[in-house]
Amino acid sequence: MMSTTAWLIETADPVGTTLYFCNDGDWCSNPNHAHKFPSAEQASHKLASMQVSQNFRVAEHMWCD
Numbered sequence: 408m409m410s411t412t413a414w415l416i417e418t419a420d421p422v423g424t425t426l427y428f429c430n431d432g433d434w435c436s437n438p439n440h441a442h443k444f445p446s447a448e449q450a451s452h453k454l455a456s457m458q459v460s461q462n463f464r465v466a467e468h469m470w471c472d
Contacts, residue, residue, distance in 0.1 A: 411470045413443035414450040416457075419464040428453075438468055 415438060416428035426434040427441035435441070444450035450465040457463075 409471070413468055413470075414447045414465055414469050415441045415443065415453065416450055416454050416463060417441075417466050418462055420462050428457075439470075441468075443468075 418424075418426045426436055427438050428438050429442055432441050434468075444453065444465075447465055447467070454463060454465055458464050
């Protein structure tokens with residue numbers, strides 16, 4: 408079994424539902440629908456360009472194929 412690793416932009420609010428960046432202006436609670444960045448650097452660059460609050464982060468996710 409192989410695994411796929413990608414970096415996602417997600418909310419970092421520990422109290423609420425985690426939301427994932429899917430596309431500009433589009434967020435959802437399903438990480439499978441999220442935009443998958445191939446590196447942490449690319450995700451961080453996109454997050455910085457979005458000018459959002461500090462309640463967002465870049466996180467590594469893995470899926471089994």
